[in-house]
Structure formats: structure tokens, C-alpha cells
Amino acid sequence: MLDFIISLRSNKIGMPLHDKAFYSVSFFLIGVLLASFINDWQQKILVTVLVTVLVAMVFLIMRLYALSTLSVVEGLPYKSFWLAILSLGILLGAGYYFVFDAEQKDFNIHFGDKITFTGIIQKVSTGLNQQNLVLGLQDPYQGRIRITAPRYPSWSYGDLVEVQGTIKKPSEQSEKYFEKEGIFGTASFPEIAFMESGRGSPIKSLLFKIKGFAEATFKRVLSPEKAAFMSGLTLGETAEFSKEFREKMSLTGTSHLVALSGYNITIIGKGVMLALGLWFSRRKIFLLSTLTIILFVIMTGAEASVVRAAIMGFIVLLANQVQRLYSFRNAIAIAAFLMILFNPKILVWDIGFQLSFAAVMGLVYLEPAIRKLFKVSPKPGFLNWRANLLTTVSAQLAVIPILLSNFSSFSLIGFLTNILVLTFVPATMFLGLLVVAAGILSYYLAQVIGWLANIFLSYEIGVIDLFAKIPIQISVQSFSLIFSVLYYVIIITVILYARRRKAHVLA
Amino acid sequence: MPEEERRTFWRKPPHQNGHCQKIGAKRLMPIWCGGKYKSVLLVLAGLLVLDGVIWYLILFPKGADGNLELYFLDVGQGDSQLVNLPAGVQVLIDGGPPNSRVLSELSEILPASDSYIDLVVMTHPQLDHFGGLIDVLKKYKVGAFIGTGRKGEIDAYRELIHVLKNREIPYIVLEEGDRIKNGDNLFSVLSPNNQNLLSKELNDTSLVLMLERGGLKALYTGDIGFSVENYLTGKYDLRAQILKVPHHGSKFSSGAEFVGEVKPQVAVIGVGKNSYGHPTREALERIEEKGSRIFRTDQNATVKVVLEDQNLAIFAENDGY
Numbered sequence: 001m002l003d004f005i006i007s008l009r010s011n012k013i014g015m016p017l018h019d020k021a022f023y024s025v026s027f028f029l030i031g032v033l034l035a036s037f038i039n040d041w042q043q044k045i046l047v048t049v050l051v052t053v054l055v056a057m058v059f060l061i062m063r064l065y066a067l068s069t070l071s072v073v074e075g076l077p078y079k080s081f082w083l084a085i086l087s088l089g090i091l092l093g094a095g096y097y098f099v100f101d102a103e104q105k106d107f108n109i110h111f112g113d114k115i116t117f118t119g120i121i122q123k124v125s126t127g128l129n130q131q132n133l134v135l136g137l138q139d140p141y142q143g144r145i146r147i148t149a150p151r152y153p154s155w156s157y158g159d160l161v162e163v164q165g166t167i168k169k170p171s172e173q174s175e176k177y178f179e180k181e182g183i184f185g186t187a188s189f190p191e192i193a194f195m196e197s198g199r200g201s202p203i204k205s206l207l208f209k210i211k212g213f214a215e216a217t218f219k220r221v222l223s224p225e226k227a228a229f230m231s232g233l234t235l236g237e238t239a240e241f242s243k244e245f246r247e248k249m250s251l252t253g254t255s256h257l258v259a260l261s262g263y264n265i266t267i268i269g270k271g272v273m274l275a276l277g278l279w280f281s282r283r284k285i286f287l288l289s290t291l292t293i294i295l296f297v298i299m300t301g302a303e304a305s306v307v308r309a310a311i312m313g314f315i316v317l318l319a320n321q322v323q324r325l326y327s328f329r330n331a332i333a334i335a336a337f338l339m340i341l342f343n344p345k346i347l348v349w350d351i352g353f354q355l356s357f358a359a360v361m362g363l364v365y366l367e368p369a370i371r372k373l374f375k376v377s378p379k380p381g382f383l384n385w386r387a388n389l390l391t392t393v394s395a396q397l398a399v400i401p402i403l404l405s406n407f408s409s410f411s412l413i414g415f416l417t418n419i420l421v422l423t424f425v426p427a428t429m430f431l432g433l434l435v436v437a438a439g440i441l442s443y444y445l446a447q448v449i450g451w452l453a454n455i456f457l458s459y460e461i462g463v464i465d466l467f468a469k470i471p472i473q474i475s476v477q478s479f480s481l482i483f484s485v486l487y488y489v490i491i492i493t494v495i496l497y498a499r500r501r502k503a504h505v506l507a
Numbered sequence: 508m509p510e511e512e513r514r515t516f517w518r519k520p521p522h523q524n525g526h527c528q529k530i531g532a533k534r535l536m537p538i539w540c541g542g543k544y545k546s547v548l549l550v551l552a553g554l555l556v557l558d559g560v561i562w563y564l565i566l567f568p569k570g571a572d573g574n575l576e577l578y579f580l581d582v583g584q585g586d587s588q589l590v591n592l593p594a595g596v597q598v599l600i601d602g603g604p605p606n607s608r609v610l611s612e613l614s615e616i617l618p619a620s621d622s623y624i625d626l627v628v629m630t631h632p633q634l635d636h637f638g639g640l641i642d643v644l645k646k647y648k649v650g651a652f653i654g655t656g657r658k659g660e661i662d663a664y665r666e667l668i669h670v671l672k673n674r675e676i677p678y679i680v681l682e683e684g685d686r687i688k689n690g691d692n693l694f695s696v697l698s699p700n701n702q703n704l705l706s707k708e709l710n711d712t713s714l715v716l717m718l719e720r721g722g723l724k725a726l727y728t729g730d731i732g733f734s735v736e737n738y739l740t741g742k743y744d745l746r747a748q749i750l751k752v753p754h755h756g757s758k759f760s761s762g763a764e765f766v767g768e769v770k771p772q773v774a775v776i777g778v779g780k781n782s783y784g785h786p787t788r789e790a791l792e793r794i795e796e797k798g799s800r801i802f803r804t805d806q807n808a809t810v811k812v813v814l815e816d817q818n819l820a821i822f823a824e825n826d827g828y
Contacts (some may be wrong), residue, residue: 127607128606129605150605151605151606151638151663152605152634152638152641152662152665152666153662153663153664153665153666154662154666216645219610219642219645219646220622220645220646221622222612223610223611223614223615223619224607224611224614225611225614240607279546388663447622448557451557451560451619451620452557454619
């Protein structure tokens with residue numbers, strides 16, 4: 001969005017290919033956004049067409065105006081002509097959403113009565129007291145449901161099971177969350193009988209086994225709380241968190257650490273770069289950290305959310321590698337495009353996706369602006385504190401409206417806890433990877449590395465425990481869209497202002 | 508963004524490496540500022556620290572202080588007790604329900620370096636007693652698993668047996684009359700006999716253990732009800748200073764005669780939030796009548812009893828006495 005505005009201001013002649021790509025993708029995303037907000041079918045089509053026509057009209061009028069006055073604003077007429085054509089992407093985006101939605105809602109589930117059905121387990125997440133299963137129903141039914149089951153017996157991905165129980169529609173509050181996941185019914189504690197295993201994709205089943213091994217290794221060498229925290233940091237797996245600890249993390253503004261976002265992946269990438277910086281050339285380091293990210297993705301079972309995070313993290317690393325900002329802008333737009341193509345519902349309904357995106361934007365655009373405006377020294381400082389402070393502040397500033405509108409609170413003490421914790425997170429995550437790698441070779445080796453990781457984890461959990469006792473946070477009853485828009489307008493203005501100052505100084 | 512600024516993300520630009528010159532220790536420079544050697548030195552230092560830690564663990568092994576410690580773990584609604592014998596031998600009796608609480612409790616009691624539990628005992632195959640043991644068997648190395656041989660009736664039991672086989676832990680079956688001896692510590696099995704083992708009521712198949720060390724005795728009763736209590740009362744001298752109250756304080760256990768025979772100074776109930784009404788008023792009254800101090804894991808959290816020079820020291824939260 002920001003670059004959108006910047007490019008409109010700059011007066012280049014014509015429109016290069018990368019710009020065309022960027023704008024078509026942007027319009028596509030706007031189309032998806034429009035389509036997700038409106039519920040009614042006919043309304044959806046009507047509104048999208050109207051908006052598309054309106055946008056196209058605006059650009060065309062701009063061209064006509066420029067032509068008629070023969071203004072000296074070079075390039076603008078040509079550019080606006082292209083924009084008018086590309087704005088048809090809005091229709092395309094909305095259309096894609098409609099088709100996806102219709103396809104997904106094509107399910108056949110019998111609600112409300114006790115029935116017997118069979119299905120294949122597509123996902124298992126084991127909590128402290130229970131297991132949550134995602135089941136793909138088989139004939140005569142069709143669709144995906146979520147089953148809550150006791151902790152034992154343990155089920156695995158790809159198990160074919162016969163279930164006896166009642167399927168209910170998800171509650172109104174959780175409906176959108178489930179819909180995003182393509183789940184349209186829930187069943188709690190039905191009778192489940194095992195029929196056959198190995199009915200899933202062999203690749204996925206291998207990936208889940210690797211994730212299971214990673215989790216089991218953490219559990220063997222660390223205390224349960226620390227193992228859970230480590231699983232959160234490195235695998236984004238939070239099922240085994242206690243309610244108390246979740247609460248503490250939210251009070252101290254550290255929940256994002258275990259939500260495996262692009263942010264975490266960036267941390268890993270930068271950590272690897274830092275560690276290898278002593279030995280290898282820049283290009284090799286970049287390749288190696290990319291390889292590490294791929295390893296991490298495999299370790300987490302390559303779930304959609306993690307793949308997304310990896311793409312985002314990779315993009316930030318890329319931004320460090322490649323200096324041309326427009327290519328970064330395109331990379332981020334294409335990443336968003338690919339993710340949305342995979343599941344258009346995440347744009348509006350997945351908070352993780354939004355947080356990732358906003359945080360990355362903050363890191364890339366807001367951080368340099370803050371650096372400039374406050375004349376921050378370029379040195380990273382003792383234990384990287386200055387760099388961490390800047391990263392935290394810019395990422396947090398970028399996500400405040402999302403946090404406030406979804407969780408109605410924002411932790412102020414979070415700035416402090418994040419600096420204290422973040423400093424040691426890359427090392428912890430890297431040790432986590434080492435623990436798993438060592439666990440393949442020998443339990444004792446893993447145990448020894450585990451002791452090292454234990455020191456870091458004790459510190460991090462200690463900080464969270466301590467600051468959870470003195471929480472300072474902003475709470476709001478409700479946070480309307482207008483405030484969010486206003487907030488981002490201010491942030492964008494600040495960034496633009498900072499850029500101009502830079503130009504000034506250079507001139 | 509200028510080239511140099513980008514670099515700082517992962518690599519110090521050349522001018523910052525110059526801090527070595529500021530130190531002024533010119534003789535050390537070739538080693539410390541050589542870049543290549545610096546990392547080698549760091550790795551060496553890390554290894555040295557690790558070596559120190561390992562030596563420390565060898566020279567000062569845990570549990571060598573020579574006191575008998577009995578823990579009654581707060582695992583929610585269920586039973587789990589840890590016995591720390593003076594030689595550093597650990598016996599875990601039951602593991603509570605499958606909620607991982609027993610792991611948290613154990614990790615607080617055992618040092619991070621300790622990944623071995625000598626004996627794990629399952630009094631009887633009910634989920635609120637063995638559920639947590641599945642986690643324990645997966646995490647810790649276990650010398651042997653002790654049970655009655657009675658099979659569980661729920662799916663989770665198969666999982667337990669699967670883990671035992673998988674990790675190659677021997678399952679030892681004990682019955683009335685068997686004993687476990689370690690130095691001057693003795694566990695005697697008081698129940699079940701053949702008849703109790705076949706009882707329709709799974710609770711009555713519980714392994715009942717009497718721990719003796721010097722003059723101290725502690726009675727672990729699993730979930731036994733009146734019938735096994737009466738059987739024991741007629742047959743054994745049940746006097747013990749410490750009683751693990753049977754069946755979470757159910758009203759069908761802790762009969763007046765049985766409690767009178769044991770006459771414990773300290774009675775501990777393993778209990779959490781539940782819908783059975785445990786511990787019941789009836790059981791509590793019968794125990795209180797005999798002048799015992801009652802501790803409950805739902806109110807006192809984990810209860811620790813230490814035998815120091817023939818004196819009992821009790822550590823518990825919210826201790827009203």
C-alpha cells in the first residue's frame with residue numbers, strides 16, 4: 001500500500017513490467033479483501049463490479065484530464081491508462097474468492113443426530129488433557145470436521161477410523177476460524193474405533209513423524225514447561241501450553257514468540273547468518289541460512305502456516321541481501337499473492353497472517369524511518385540491544401491495531417520484555433535445532449545440548465514470569481476499523497516524512 | 508539503504524572490528540583479534556564449562572545427603588507419590604491422570620541432569636493412577652516397572668504396554684508376600700493376594716505397599732475399599748506414621764477400624780477437582796477422629812515428608828497448623 005502511494009507520486013514514464021506485476025497483484029488482493037467482507041452473494045458481485053468500474057473510471061479520467069490540459073506531468077497519462085486496465089484484477093480476485101468459497105462449502109454433513117461415519121485423520125494436535133483431530137469424512141458424507149478426543153489412545157495422521165457420535169455446527173464465535181481451516185462441524189468425545197493406518201500422503205506422514213520426533217526429543221531432555229516453550233519457539237506448536245503460561249505470555253506481550261511467524265524465521269535466519277558470518281562469504285551465508293529455514297519448515301511438518309512464515313522470513317533475509325527496494329516490494333506482494341491463492345480466507349480471518357505481514361512491513365519500512373528520525377546510531381550495541389529495541393519497536397508499532405481489535409489489549413511492558421527475551425531467542429532456537437539433530441545421533445548428546453538450552457529457557461521463562469506480575473497494558477472495549485485506518489495513515493505519513501528528510505540531507 | 512548499514516545485521520563492518528586496538532593488549536591481539544582463532548577459543552571455552560558441569564555432577568551426586576524423602580505429588584484428581592531413598596534411589600508410585608502434571612512435579616524435584624528413575628509402580632490399571640505414567644516412561648529411563656499383572660480395560664492401557672515394550676522396560680509382577688529391599692529400606696507387598704487380584708472391583712486389586720526404614724513406616728494403599736482394608740486389618744500389624752489415604756478419600760474406604768489400626772500421624776489425600784465428592788466428609792471425619800493431621804494435594808499442593816534423625820519434617824503449602 002505504501003509503495004503504491006509512493007509510486008503514484010513519482011513520475012516515471014510508462015510502466016515497467018515489474019510495476020505491472022505489482023499492481024495486478026495488488027488489485028487482485030483488493031478484490032479478495034472486498035469479497036471476504038460481504039456476506040451476501042448478489043451483493044458481493046454487485047459491489048465488486050461497482051468498485052472495479054469506479055477505480056478504472058478514476059484512472060481513465062486522470063488520463064483524459066492530463067491529455068486535455070496537455071500538462072507537463074510526464075508519464076502520468078500512460079501510467080494511469082495501465083492502472084485502469086489492471087484494476088480489472090479486482091474482479092479477478094473477488095471471482096477467485098467466490099469460486100474458492102463455493103468449492104469449500106460443497107460439503108455433506110449430517111448435523112444433530114447420533115450417526116456412525118468413517119473418515120481419515122488429517123491432523124492431530126495433542127494438548128495436555130486431550131487431542132484435537134481434523135477428520136476428512138468419507139462416503140456417504142463429505143467435508144472436514146474437528147473431533148475432540150481423550151489424550152489416549154493416541155491417533156496419527158492417516159489413520160482410517162470409524163466414529164460414532166453427534167456432529168454439531170461450530171458456534172457463531174468460532175465459525176469463521178473453522179471456516180478458514182475448511183472445517184464445518186465439530187464432535188466432542190465421540191467413540192472412535194481404529195480401522196487402518198497409513199491412508200494419508202506418505203510425504204506428509206513422514207513430515208509429521210519428523211515433527212513428532214522433534215517434540216518428543218524436547219520432552220525427553222527438558223522439563224515439560226521448557227519443552228513446551230521450546231516447541232512453541234521452534235515448531236510454533238502451542239498445544240501443550242498451560243492456561244496460566246498462555247496468560248502470562250499475553251500479559252507480557254510475548255505471545256508472538258511462539259506463534260511461529262515470519263518474525264521467528266527471520267530470527268533464525270539472522271542467527272545463522274551471525275553464527276556463520278565468521279567463516280563464509282556473504283553469498284554462501286545466505287544460501288546456508290536459506291537451507292536452515294527449509295530444515296525448520298520440514299521439522300515443523302511443513303504446515304501451511306509455517307510455510308507462510310518461512311516465505312515471509314525468507315523475504316526479510318532477501319531484503320538484507322538485495323538492496324533494490326522495488327524488487328523487495330514485488331517479492332512481498334508475490335508472497336502474499338501465493339499465500340492468498342492457496343487460501344484466500346486468511347487475508348481477513350487469519351490473525352497470524354496479518355501479524356506476520358504487518359510486522360514485516362514494520363521491519364522493512366518503519367525501522368529505517370525511526371532510525372532516521374531519532375538519529376539512532378547504526379551500531380548494534382551490547383548484546384545487540386539497540387538493534388533488538390529498534391526491531392521490537394517498529395514491529396510492535398506496526399501491529400498495535402491488529403492486536404487491539406482482536407485481543408482488545410496491548411502490553412506496554414512488552415517493549416521491555418521483548419528486548420530482554422529476544423536477545424537470547426536466536427541462540428535458543430538454534431540450540432533447539434541442534435538438540436533435535438543430536439537426538440538423531442544419540443540421546444546423551446541431545447541431553448548435553450539440552451542443558452545449555454535449559455539455561456536460556458530458564459532465563460526467558462523467568463523474565464516472562466517476573467513481568468507477568470507487573471503487567472502494564474492498554475485495554476480497550478472495542479477498536480473500530482476507522483481508528484485502525486487512521487493509525488496506519490499516520491504511520492505512513494511518518495515514513496514518508498522520514499524519507500523526504502533523507503532526500504533533503506543527501507541533496 | 509546503503510550497503511554498510513545492511514551489513515550490520517549479521518556482520519560487523521570492518522571498522523568495528525577495530526575495538527581490539529582500543530584494548531591496548533597488543534600481545535594478546537594475534538590470538539584474540541585473529542578472527543579465525545576467536546571462534547576456536549569460544550568453542551574451547553564452551554567445552555571447558557561443560558566439562559566443569561559434568562565433573563560437578565559426578566563429584567556431587569544428588570540425593571547423597573542421606574535423608575528419606577516422601578513426596579505426595581499434586582497431579583490433580585489422581586494419585587502419584589515419589590519415594591526418594593537415601594542412597595539416591597527413586598521409586599515412583601502411580602503417575603496421576605494423563606495431564607503431564609507428574610512430569611512438571613518430577614522436574615521440580617529431580618535435578619535437570621537426572622533422567623533415571625529406578626522403579627515405577629502402578630498400583631492398579633485405572634487412568635487416574637497410570638495415565639501420567641505413559642509420559643514418565645517416555646521421558647525417563649526406568650529400571651523396572653512394577654504392577655500386579657491385572658490388565659486394564661481401557662484403550663490407554665494398551666498405550667502404556669506399548670511404551671513399556673517400545674522402551675524395553677521389564678514389567679515385574681508382585682503379589683502379597685513379595686518384598687523390595689534397598690539397604691535398610693524395605694517395601695513389603697501386603698496385597699493383592701490371588702483372590703483380591705481377581706476382584707470385579709478394579710480398585711480392590713491395588714498393590715498395597717508398606718515402606719519401612721528404621722522405626723519409620725509409611726503405608727501406600729492405592730484405591731482399596733472396605734473389603735481389602737478389613738482383610739489387611741485381620742492379618743497385619745498396620746501401624747504406620749504416614750498413610751496415603753485410600754481412594755482419594757472415598758466414603759467406601761478409610762473405615763474406622765482400618766484407620767484405627769494404622770493410627771497415622773500424617774494422612775495424605777491425593778485429590779483434585781472432581782465430580783465424585785472426593786474427599787468425602789465421612790472419610791475425613793473417620794481419619795480426624797484418630798488424631799491424624801490431614802494433608803490434601805488440592806489444598807496443600809505437593810506434600811513433602813522428610814525423615815531427619817528419626818524426626819518427621821513436613822513441607823506443604825497453606826499448612827494451617
